[in-house]
Amino acid sequence: MSANAQIIKTQVGIVGGGPAGLMLSHLLAKSGIENIVVEKRDHETIRTTHRAGILEAGSVKMLTDTGVNGRVLTEGMEHEGIDLRFNGESHRLNFPDLVGATVTLYPQNEVFVDLAAARKRDGGDVRYSVTDTEVLDMTTDTPKIRFTDSEGQLFEIHCEILVGADGSQGICKWAIPQEYRTDNFIEYPFAWFGILTEAPKSSDELIYANSPHGFALISQRSETVQRMYFQADPNEDASKWTEDQIWDELQKRVDGPDGFQLKRGPIFEQMILKFRSYVCEPMRYGNMFLAGDAGHTVPPTGAKGLNLALADVKVLFEAIDSYYSTKSKELLDGYSDRALKRVWKAQNFSYWMTNMLHTRKDANPFEVKRALGELQTVVSSRYGQQYLAESYTGWPHS
Numbered sequence: 001m002s003a004n005a006q007i008i009k010t011q012v013g014i015v016g017g018g019p020a021g022l023m024l025s026h027l028l029a030k031s032g033i034e035n036i037v038v039e040k041r042d043h044e045t046i047r048t049t050h051r052a053g054i055l056e057a058g059s060v061k062m063l064t065d066t067g068v069n070g071r072v073l074t075e076g077m078e079h080e081g082i083d084l085r086f087n088g089e090s091h092r093l094n095f096p097d098l099v100g101a102t103v104t105l106y107p108q109n110e111v112f113v114d115l116a117a118a119r120k121r122d123g124g125d126v127r128y129s130v131t132d133t134e135v136l137d138m139t140t141d142t143p144k145i146r147f148t149d150s151e152g153q154l155f156e157i158h159c160e161i162l163v164g165a166d167g168s169q170g171i172c173k174w175a176i177p178q179e180y181r182t183d184n185f186i187e188y189p190f191a192w193f194g195i196l197t198e199a200p201k202s203s204d205e206l207i208y209a210n211s212p213h214g215f216a217l218i219s220q221r222s223e224t225v226q227r228m229y230f231q232a233d234p235n236e237d238a239s240k241w242t243e244d245q246i247w248d249e250l251q252k253r254v255d256g257p258d259g260f261q262l263k264r265g266p267i268f269e270q271m272i273l274k275f276r277s278y279v280c281e282p283m284r285y286g287n288m289f290l291a292g293d294a295g296h297t298v299p300p301t302g303a304k305g306l307n308l309a310l311a312d313v314k315v316l317f318e319a320i321d322s323y324y325s326t327k328s329k330e331l332l333d334g335y336s337d338r339a340l341k342r343v344w345k346a347q348n349f350s351y352w353m354t355n356m357l358h359t360r361k362d363a364n365p366f367e368v369k370r371a372l373g374e375l376q377t378v379v380s381s382r383y384g385q386q387y388l389a390e391s392y393t394g395w396p397h398s
Contacts, residue, residue: 013159016166020292056394076106088256139286188275199265
């Protein structure tokens with residue numbers, strides 16, 4: 001311990017104040033379990049970092065049933081299906097008919113706003129804008145988080161359970177020695193060129209389009225702001241594209257005999273989003289447990305990232321709650337295996353959706369036509385549609 005560090009003792013120390021860390025903090029506090037959250041970003045940076053969000057029914061239930069906020073129900077847009085568009089034709093999957101479920105479009109930064117407000121309302125200890133964060137002594141009974149707060153004071157949190165919810169670029173998973181960690185990783189040979197535009201909705205629900213020119217996703221954000229993507233080279237420079245070039249590229253990827261036309265407007269954000277999948281195994285080291293993007297990432301095609309994080313949190317909360325109420329470590333010891341079962345199902349779904357809908361630059365005619373055959377198989381079979389719908393709307397929370 002540093003001589004000038006101020007020591008704070010708590011039951012659970014959480015590194016990362018995004019949706020995963022704050023949801024866990026919220027659930028623990030409701031069960032009377034003391035916790036402290038530290039986050040390197042400031043509140044405003046997280047609030048204004050626009051990230052898409054398709055919430056499974058289970059994620060919506062977590063937000064509403066635990067008393068976070070009902071804004072997801074009033075501000076979110078419930079979607080009852082998606083369109084798979086290929087060969088210039090749309091094929092709608094009706095989720096309630098297929099699997100009795102829906103999803104809700106609600107941006108990830110809005111989920112953060114709700115959770116941050118709930119922690120503030122309930123007197124939660126969340127410390128933003130910290131620097132020089134370290135995790136120490138993970139294999140002991142007193143793991144520690146050392147950090148400097150926004151005023152330059154050095155602190156050391158002494159806890160009983162340490163949680164790494166600090167995202168894909170965080171420190172926690174890399175603090176696990178290499179010999180105790182398996183990094184499962186794949187990088188895809190394409191990226192998404194994403195835009196935010198001031199325009200009316202082109203569609204009430206998401207359109208996933210496979211075309212000879214590559215993939216496109218037509219999504220929404222609000223009645224007046226829309227989010228869209230098209231497949232691009234990972235090394236593409238988004239800043240060099242004009243608005244007309246972007247709109248023309250998007251349009252040709254959804255063109256078809258039905259004459260479908262995108263509704264255009266001014267573009268105020270354009271960026272490249274690279275694709276990669278990662279899983280850390282196990283999601284535990286000593287008394288440190290990983291949750292959310294700290295332990296795994298998926299491409300956005302299957303809309304699993306935030307939902308997986310919240311599913312991790314539910315499993316981890318149940319394990320921690322069980323430990324403090326019964327002193328049994330059984331659920332804590334089983335956390336990684338339980339969480340990873342869902343993680344690998346989601347990785348498979350995301351990989352499948354991504355490869356079925358995207359066209360590699362070097363794909364030969366056989367591969368292109370095979371993917372179209374796969375799409376046709378899905379939309380022409382109720383069982384195929386149900387598999388996609390069940391995976392997309394989310395499996396039951398364990």
